[in-house]
Structure formats: structure tokens, C-alpha cells
Amino acid sequence: MNEGQCVALFHSTSLALRGEKLCRAEGIPVKLIPVPRRLSSDCGVCLRFAGAFEERVRALFNERALEFEDIVCL
Amino acid sequence: MIYLDNAATSFPKPARVVDAMTEFAREIGANPGRSGHRLSVEAGRTIYDAREALASLFKIRDPLRVIFTANATVGLNQALLGLLSAGDRVVTSGMEHNSVMRPLRFLEASGIRVATVPCSSQGLLDPDELRRTLSERTAMVVVNHGSNVNGCIQPVRALGAAAREAGALFLVDAAQTAGCVEIDMAEDNIDLLAFTGHKALYGPQGTGGLVLGGRVPVERMRPIVFGGTGSRSEYETQPDFLPDRYESGTPNTVGIAGLLEGVRFILETGVTAIRRREDALADVLTEGLAEVNGLRIFSGSGGSRLPTVSFTGDTLPPDEIGLRLDEEFGVLCRVGLHCSPAAHNTLGSFPDGTVRLSAGLFTTEEEIRAAIDAVRVIVSEGGAR
Incomplete structure (x- = not known):
């Protein structure tokens, strides 16, 4: 299991905000942060969460058809 | 006002x-x-x-x-x-x-x-x-x-x-x-x-x-x-x-x-509660105007209308009624064609337009009655002033 931090990258802030809502509704602690410089992304914010939630977040986004660009674990 | x-x-x-x-x-x-x-x-x-x-x-x-x-x-x-x-x-x-x-x-x-x-x-x-x-x-x-x-x-x-x-x-x-x-x-x-x-x-x-x-x-x-x-x-x-x-x-x-x-x-x-309230206001407005002599009223039919009603007077043009409602009675409305020449054509009020009174959720029955009283005074005086 990944013990570090992961970020989900989105094409737009609207999608990132939707991701934040979906995660919070499932009790997954997340935080919107500016996209780390070394990661390429389309928009200014991404969603950070603990690596332990990586699979749950990925499954949740797929299940709810939330389009995301990538999930990168640091 | x-x-x-x-x-x-x-x-x-x-x-x-x-x-x-x-x-x-x-x-x-x-x-x-x-x-x-x-x-x-x-x-x-x-x-x-x-x-x-x-x-x-x-x-x-x-x-x-x-x-x-x-x-x-x-x-x-x-x-x-x-x-x-x-x-x-x-x-x-x-x-x-x-x-x-x-x-x-x-x-x-x-x-x-x-x-x-x-x-x-x-x-x-x-x-x-x-x-x-x-x-x-x-x-x-x-x-x-x-x-x-x-x-x-x-x-x-x-x-x-x-x-x-x-x-x-x-x-x-x-x-x-x-x-x-x-x-x-x-x-x-x-x-x-x-x-x-x-x-x-x-x-x-x-x-x-x-x-x-x-x-x-x-x-x-x-x-x-x-x-x-x-x-x-x-x-x-x-x-x-x-x-x-x-x-x-x-x-x-x-x-x-x-x-x-x-x-x-x-x-x-709740939209249902809002609709019920506005439907009641539409009735007060339409029925009240219908009691004023010398008006031609343009409204939807009961139960499927907004509290927005137009009328014309037999003796005075809409703009004059609107101006007097504002200046003498503090009743604010809109006169003319309401950016809707097609609708006025359909209703038969083109090109002179109408006086439009439109209530909202926060309008009271008393306000509507007062406005209708003002309309009554203005049209009964007709072009006499």
C-alpha cells in the first residue's frame, strides 16, 4: 500500500471540485491544492489524498464517470 | 411605492x-x-x-x-x-x-x-x-x-x-x-x-x-x-x-x-409553494382588473398563468396610464411592447402595446388592490385631465 500522498489531476477546476465532493461524500479526506510544478496539468488545482485511498478514489471516479486526467502518487 | x-x-x-x-x-x-x-x-x-x-x-x-x-x-x-x-x-x-x-x-x-x-x-x-x-x-x-x-x-x-x-x-x-x-x-x-x-x-x-x-x-x-x-x-x-x-x-x-x-x-x-402563492396573486390581479370598467385585459386562463397581466384602457394610451401610475400613485409597471412584438400581435395589442402589472412572490394582495384602485381612478378620469 502506498504510504505517501497522491494527487488526482483534472482538465478543469469544475471537475476537480466535483471530485472533491464525491470523495467527501464517501468519507475520503481530500484537499484541493495548486498543481505541483513538476506535474503537467490543464488546470490550476488538483486533489490531494493519502496514498492508502488511491484505489478507492480511482474506483469512485470510474464508477461515477468523473473524467480525470491522471492520478499520480508522489 | x-x-x-x-x-x-x-x-x-x-x-x-x-x-x-x-x-x-x-x-x-x-x-x-x-x-x-x-x-x-x-x-x-x-x-x-x-x-x-x-x-x-x-x-x-x-x-x-x-x-x-x-x-x-x-x-x-x-x-x-x-x-x-x-x-x-x-x-x-x-x-x-x-x-x-x-x-x-x-x-x-x-x-x-x-x-x-x-x-x-x-x-x-x-x-x-x-x-x-x-x-x-x-x-x-x-x-x-x-x-x-x-x-x-x-x-x-x-x-x-x-x-x-x-x-x-x-x-x-x-x-x-x-x-x-x-x-x-x-x-x-x-x-x-x-x-x-x-x-x-x-x-x-x-x-x-x-x-x-x-x-x-x-x-x-x-x-x-x-x-x-x-x-x-x-x-x-x-x-x-x-x-x-x-x-x-x-x-x-x-x-x-x-x-x-x-x-x-x-x-x-419549494417551487410548489411559490407557484401556489403566485397563482393566488394572479387571480387577485386578474379578477381585480376585470372589475374596472373600460379596460381590455390580457391574461392567461386561471390555474395556468403567472401573476403577470396586461391591459389597455379605452380612453388613454398605455404610456400615459403608466406615467400616471408612477407619478401619482407610486405604482411601478412597464408599458409598451415588452420586447415582444410577436406576442402583442397574437394577443391583438400591436403596435400600441399594453400596461403590464407583474407581481412577484413578495407582492401582497393589499398592494395589488391599491394598484388596481389607482388604475380605476386614472381610467375613470380618462382623457379629462
Whole structure:
């Protein structure tokens, strides 16, 4: 299991905000942060969460058809 | 002062709407979706919450299909100019506002065929009449849900069913009805819904939008404005995803903060309760005016009308009645053609227009009675003054 931090990258802030809502509704602690410089992304914010939630977040986004660009674990 | 011009814009707004805008301007104020700092995120969240509230109000699942525009007019233009192409046929009613008729007349010049279905003398579009017009292949049907002239409410569900049977997209102008008449986009067969924020949604002027139902071919709907979206900044081409595809440039975030609070107010109050109240006000207004001698009244039929009623006097022109209502009685209304020559033609009040009294949720029966008394005094004095 990944013990570090992961970020989900989105094409737009609207999608990132939707991701934040979906995660919070499932009790997954997340935080919107500016996209780390070394990661390429389309928009200014991404969603950070603990690596332990990586699979749950990925499954949740797929299940709810939330389009995301990538999930990168640091 | 008695404000009876709610069909132009609702006034007063709930105090919480003004408070929400003040709070946004004081505490948040940043540009949504442009930067990654906390205030920008908070501004983005305000807009996202507004999309969610509107999605809930119009009963659609995906809040990202709520596109914000400056007003209903821009939403209607986006739908019409974005979807119609040369050779297409579009069908509309005889009760439309110029926010629909002017873009349609513009499109006519570029090879789009416009057919208008006549309405009854009360302004109603008969679904069977519409169905007959749709025997010819039609790309879109566009209908004004609630008249800004006589307040009649169209049977959109049946009209939408007719459009759907014919394979046409159904665009509804909900400028007068969003927030005060129940709208369920799926149940009502509505594909595109243009709304304004500043009327029955109790937001400020400069807010509105277009809601896209599931059948709208987004890949075919051309944006009418292109520019910065805060997304895909490395590309010089417009993003293809929603809502960014149709939302270029910095939005009216402070206004949308107010709109969000207005929609929350509606969701808490309940559209059904609002409709019941406004229906009662429509009765008081219409029945009261009917008791005044020397008036010709233009209203929808009981149970399916907004509290928006027009009238003309036998002896005085509308502008003179309007001026005297304002100056002598403090009754604020709107006279003339209400940007709707087509509707006035249908109702038989073109080109002189009418005096329009439009109540809102916060209007009292006493105010309506006082306004009607003022009308009675003015028309009974006739041209004597």
C-alpha cells in the first residue's frame, strides 16, 4: 500500500471540485491544492489524498464517470 | 411605492441574496478556476455549488451541464446559433420574446427556415397544432414557457413530447418561469433550458444560463464565444468539455454567489409553494382588473398563468396610464411592447402595446388592490385631465 500522498489531476477546476465532493461524500479526506510544478496539468488545482485511498478514489471516479486526467502518487 | 414590474426583474431580492454577494465581495473576491490559491478555489466552489443547486432545481443529474451566461438571451443565442445550420428548419410559437425572434431572424438570412405556429387568443400553443407543423423535418422547436406579456404558461410537457416524436430538439425559454413553475427537464421533454438569474430565481442582473439535457449533441453545438477558461491553457483551441466549452472569460462570480443564495431560498421554500402563492396573486390581479370598467385585459386562463397581466384602457394610451401610475400613485409597471412584438400581435395589442402589472412572490394582495384602485381612478378620469 502506498504510504505517501497522491494527487488526482483534472482538465478543469469544475471537475476537480466535483471530485472533491464525491470523495467527501464517501468519507475520503481530500484537499484541493495548486498543481505541483513538476506535474503537467490543464488546470490550476488538483486533489490531494493519502496514498492508502488511491484505489478507492480511482474506483469512485470510474464508477461515477468523473473524467480525470491522471492520478499520480508522489 | 408599489413595485409591479417583477416580470422585468424581481425586486426586492431576499436579504440573504444581497448578503451573500456582499460576503463574496468582501471575503472571497478571487477569480474562479484561474489560480490555485485558496480564495480562487473558494470562488470556484461558489460557482460549482450554484451549478449543483440549479441542477437540483431543474432535476438533472450532472451539474456540469449547467452553463452560466450573462442572461437568458445569451443562453438562447448559444442554443440557436450553436446548433442550427443552413438548411435546418426551426419551429417557434407566436408568443416569443425578441430574445428568440431576433436571433431567428438573423439565422433566416443565413439559410435557416423559421416556421411560426399561431397561438390562441390567450397565447396558448396547442400541442396538436405544433404536431401538424412538425410533419416536415425539423431540427428544433423553441417555445417561451411563460409569457412576459400576458403571463400564460405553455403546456411544455406536451409540446416537448410533440418535438421529441418528430426528432427535433426542444429549447425552452424559461426566463419568466425558472424558479416559480415546476420544471423537470427529463419529465417535461426539455433538451435545452435557457434561464435568467434575476427574475424568479432572485439573483442579481447579469446572471443566467443554458442547461443541456442528455440529448443535446454537445460536439455539434458550436460555442458563440471563445477564449480563456483557466483550463488547457497550453492549447490555443477551445476545450471540448463541459462547462468550459461554453464559458470563456471571467464569469460574474459575485452575481453567481447571489444567484446561488436565491436558488437555495427557492429550494428551501419549494417551487410548489411559490407557484401556489403566485397563482393566488394572479387571480387577485386578474379578477381585480376585470372589475374596472373600460379596460381590455390580457391574461392567461386561471390555474395556468403567472401573476403577470396586461391591459389597455379605452380612453388613454398605455404610456400615459403608466406615467400616471408612477407619478401619482407610486405604482411601478412597464408599458409598451415588452420586447415582444410577436406576442402583442397574437394577443391583438400591436403596435400600441399594453400596461403590464407583474407581481412577484413578495407582492401582497393589499398592494395589488391599491394598484388596481389607482388604475380605476386614472381610467375613470380618462382623457379629462
